[in-house]
Amino acid sequence: MKTNLNTREPLGQWFLGLIKEIKNHKFIYIAAIPVLFYYALFYIKPIYGLLIAFKDYSFVKGVMGSPWTDNFGFGHFVSFMSDPYFFRILVNTLAISCLGLIFDFPSAIILALLVNEVRSEKYKKVIQTCTYLPHFISIMVLCSMIHTFVAKDGLVNDIIAFFGFERSNMLVRPELFRPIFIISGIWQGVGWSSIIYLAALSGIDVQLYEAAEIDGASKIRQIFHVTLPGILPTITIMFIMRTGTLLSVGYEKIILLYNEMTYQTADVISTFVYRQGLLNANYSYSAAVGMFNAVVNLIVLALANKLCRRMSETSLW
Amino acid sequence: MKRVSTGDKIFYIVNNIILFLMIAVCVYPLLYVIFASFSKPDKLMQFSGALLYPLGFDTGAYKEVLSNSMVWTSYLNTIIYVVFGTLTALIMTILSAYILSRRGIKIKKLLNVLLISSMFFSGGMIPTYITIKSYHMLNTIWAIILPPAISAMNVIVMRTSFAALPPSLEEAAAIDGISEYQFLVKMILPLSKSVLAVIALYYGVALWNSWFSAAIYLDKRSMYPLQLYLREVLINSSTDSMTTGVAEGDKVAVSETIKYATIIVSTVPILCVYPFLQKYFVKGVMVGSVKG
Known part of the structure; x- marks a missing residue:
């Protein structure tokens, strides 16, 4: 049965085909009902709710009934651009996610390369079990561990004091927020993110290594000339996916770690949306900010995809 | 050598x-x-x-933690959310993956569009909150278990695994004349036990760890999941409710150990099952990466 919308069959014929199909595949269409309901209620409806970004929303009037805002509906976007905090949260968001891209992203690849070179299978297993472990600790527990470790009498300060530096409550120091955020992120995620590269590594042809060995290549040269090129497609795909979330950093973790004293380096777009929207109930304004964020994400993703396709033939689409 | x-x-x-x-x-x-x-x-x-x-x-700290009624209430709430949430999510994901793994179905196209676009774009925090509010789901279990019921990534993993089953299976089913429902329940699902376990674990762990949706959708303390109660004790440092029986002078010291004990009590279930389930988790990542 050929059913392709693009073949431009007349609508009536398509519709008849659909009815016939529903008759033949009753269960599939019954199964589709809850799924479509789910998407309608929890995916499409919120997207429709994005309309409030162009309106002055009030809960009583609803999405449709609320009046359009000024500047042809773009009032909230305009006032966001001229918000005194616009620049700050944009810079913070970019800074945190770029730092993540620079340090977090390669760390998993490096770990995978190192683990791949371990010759004892047992040791390899132990390493993997231990490095995956932090992934299963909840964000809440991770953040509370950070809170207690970097407190004035915490473990990290003990170590710092041991080397003769001064103790301080590190979570109220704006210049330390980003390092704390990134390092704890690496701690939690590096092992887990390395799985995908390890999978790719196991797919590399052993003959390539044998050939390299005969040519007299050292282990380190083999890594650079055989292993890395072998997993480059995987790295590229992961890189594109990562850039697609460039403007959406993990706000749950930031909310648990930041405070008014570190807003100048820690406040990002999504935490701003959270405070404006849910704590101050500026629904329309924060929906506009969130939409700005999502659209920029999409654009960055498309650009990264294009760039990678031009450079390496690997791309998402 | x-x-x-x-x-x-x-x-x-x-x-x-x-x-x-x-x-x-x-x-x-x-x-x-x-x-x-x-x-x-x-x-x-x-x-x-x-x-x-x-x-x-x-073990004094553990005694304080385990004799605290809020710990037990929130633990129980979390278990309820995890069990029902995982069940709901598993059913929804199986249905989506099954539809997507069948060939030549018109509705597949629509579903694919929804699935892929939900990976890259969504309404966002505020419109979702307003939507949930408009359904009168605030302060109900539905706000916690329904929105995360379909995760695109998990559907893709499951669909890939369903589609990898030999096509001869479908032919045999067609010859035997069994219905599509029976084909799913009696053939596909029993053959996909390991992927079902993986996906259930993913949803389960995500629900176990989630706190943000509870923080914005629930304000009754009696409905708090464990993670949200942890925030009170660990992040906002209010161990007062647990140190009632402790002498005033010891309170600071005791509250430190109580914090550590709370972390352990809340993490122990995951740490206990982790060594046994690790290979399934890893398998899930592998399946997902093959055709992600």
């Missing part, structure tokens, strides 16, 4: 040392928490540096 050059030997040694340090860095913070939770509160207060064993042995 292959001859190993000196340079490579050094490489292997350095590599093993680096990875050993890596193990230590990953595991030590957890060990520290365990040691600290069993330490005597006053000794822990005076101690500075890296704990290598508990200072004394005191």
Whole structure:
């Protein structure tokens, strides 16, 4: 049965085909009902709710009934651009996610390369079990561990004091927020993110290594000339996916770690949306900010995809 | 035996040392928490540096934590959310994956568009909140378990696994004339036990760890999941409710060990099952990466 919308069959014929199909595949269409309901209620409806970004929303009037805002509906976007905090949260968001891209992203690849070179299978297993472990600790527990470790009498300060530096409550120091955020992120995620590269590594042809060995290549040269090129497609795909979330950093973790004293380096777009929207109930304004964020994400993703396709033939689409 | 050059030997040694340090860095913070939770509160207060064993042995903190009724209430809530949430999510994901794994179905196209676009674009925090509010789901279990019921990534993993079953299976089913429902329940699902386990685990762990949706959708304390109660105790540092029986002077010291004990109590279930389930988790990542 050929059913392709693009073949431009007349609508009536398509519709008849659909009815016939529903008759033949009753269960599939019954199964589709809850799924479509789910998407309608929890995916499409919120997207429709994005309309409030162009309106002055009030809960009583609803999405449709609320009046359009000024500047042809773009009032909230305009006032966001001229918000005194616009620049700050944009810079913070970019800074945190770029730092993540620079340090977090390669760390998993490096770990995978190192683990791949371990010759004892047992040791390899132990390493993997231990490095995956932090992934299963909840964000809440991770953040509370950070809170207690970097407190004035915490473990990290003990170590710092041991080397003769001064103790301080590190979570109220704006210049330390980003390092704390990134390092704890690496701690939690590096092992887990390395799985995908390890999978790719196991797919590399052993003959390539044998050939390299005969040519007299050292282990380190083999890594650079055989292993890395072998997993480059995987790295590229992961890189594109990562850039697609460039403007959406993990706000749950930031909310648990930041405070008014570190807003100048820690406040990002999504935490701003959270405070404006849910704590101050500026629904329309924060929906506009969130939409700005999502659209920029999409654009960055498309650009990264294009760039990678031009450079390496690997791309998402 | 292959001859190993000196340079490579050094490489292997350095590599093993680096990875050993890596193990230590990953595991030590957890060990520290365990040691600290069993330490005597006053000794822990005076101690500075890296704990290598508990200072004394005191289970007082655990007694305080386990005799706290809010710990039990929130634990029970979390278990309810995890069980029902995982069941709902599993059913929804099976249905989506089944539809997507069948060939030549018109509705597949629509579903695919929804699935893929939900990976890259969504309404966002505020419109979702307003939507949930408009359904009168605030302060109900539905707000916690329904919105995360379909995760695109998990559907893709499951669809890939369903589609990888031999096509002869479908032909045999067609010859036997069994219905599509029976085909799913009696053939596909029994053959996909491991992927079902993986996906159930993913949803389960996500629900276990989630706190943000509870924080914005629930304001009755009696409905708090464990993670949200942890925030009160650990992040906002209000251990007062647990130190009622403690002398005023010891409160600061005791509240430290109570924090550590709370971390352990809330993490133990995951840490207990983790070693046994690790290979399933990893398998899930692998399946997802093949055609992600």
